[in-house]
Amino acid sequence: MIERILIVGASLAGVHAAEELRAAGFEGELTMLSAETEPPYDRPPLSKRFLAGHCGEEELSLRPVDSYAALGIKLHLGATATGLDLGRREVHTVDGTVHPFDGLVIATGSRPRWPAALPRLAGMHTLRTAADARRLADEFAGSPRVAVLGGGFIGAEVAATARGLGLDVTIVEAAPTLMSRALGPSFGDLLVRIHRDHGVDVRCGAAVVDVTGDIRVDGLMLADGTRVDADVVVVGVGNAPVTGWLASSGLELDDGVVCDETCATGVAGVVAAGDVARWRHPRLGVTRSEHHSNAVEQGMAAARTLLGQAAPYAPVGYVWSDQYEHKIHALGSWQPGAETRMIGPSLACFVREGQVVGAAGIDARREVMRLRKVIEQGEPCPVSTG
């Protein structure tokens, strides 16, 4: 019988797990631990409207602070979990507090990787938290030349926002196009064009070998010998799941917390969700997602699993991105070996072994959404949506 549920990580996945537990009828003790000192907030605006100064602090908040109490959820801020004892079924926090549990939701998310070869000088940033975004916004206010290292979602969005503020921007990306890990090389070409049209110096197929500057960064050295002058460098080269606190717990870890189809770990009553979870997707195999809709849906799915209402978690996967005046939407994903077929001017299908595994569009939300069933059922590629 589960009477006490503990959720570690109070962001998207954690909050949605908590709300779903209550919605599904769980009436026992419910506690959330957050390493952050501010109440749960939403991250997407941090690289978009918030960084641009178009949205206030209050708009970031995920829920009003008192709404947790309204659901009987105890939220502890600044309560970083440092260890998990599976034998005694308790979690230890940094201040020495012990939190016993019957059910545990692991939702500690991911954090930006830092390239091992690069020093971390003043003026070099990653972007994950609201505090990171405030720091970056302060830097942008001084009209710096900006270099963005990595042309994935975060890098491309930061570049677009910085250009929107009138700053000089260079993107340095190792792959041949932008956002190609998620959307494939052909679709990435469309994005390269958009950024160039807006005046960004896009350097694809380029590797950074060194950072120059004394205390503060003043430029990047590329492998081909060229130099990019920069007063601010934003590093967006991917994320790593936050599992350090689980290292000696005995829980199976492999670039994330290893879960089955229902988000359950190998230990009864312990589930994981969001960026930290590597689970067995019924159609796609073992995978980990770093996207918003997954954190929401998987948080809810993991909660139901904990309450004995387990079902295979098989999302299609949805992402959006705002860059300049454009809205990008994608369902499913491009996968290595997939072929990109353009079925409209800015609408692509990703096809593998004759089946559609994903679709993406620029300013084509409705057309992308309509391909949802095609992807879910692995149907062949439609010729054109007209």
Add this chain to the structure above:
Amino acid sequence: MTGQAHVTAADGNTRTVPVRYGVKLMPELRSARVGVVGMCGGNAACGTCHVYVSPSWLGALKAPGTDEADMLDELESRSPQSRLACQIAFGPELDGIELAVAPHD
């Protein structure tokens, strides 16, 4: 701290859903399983939380912001009663609000 919304679900049945004050309508409707999807988690990006607010309640809502207005403009099933549930903050002034879940594009 909690009020109610009267919701005509996607299946045509009307239900009363508890909604916490201060919380946006979307997550509460999604929890209530009335057909609101909310794919973008409340960022006014996906259009899957589209609802029709009953005319007598429309006046009690704040006007849509630019993100919401842009999204509403491109919804095929748009009507003068259209709103995004993820942009409506619920409060005592909306207790008893009547709305219907719109069909998906």
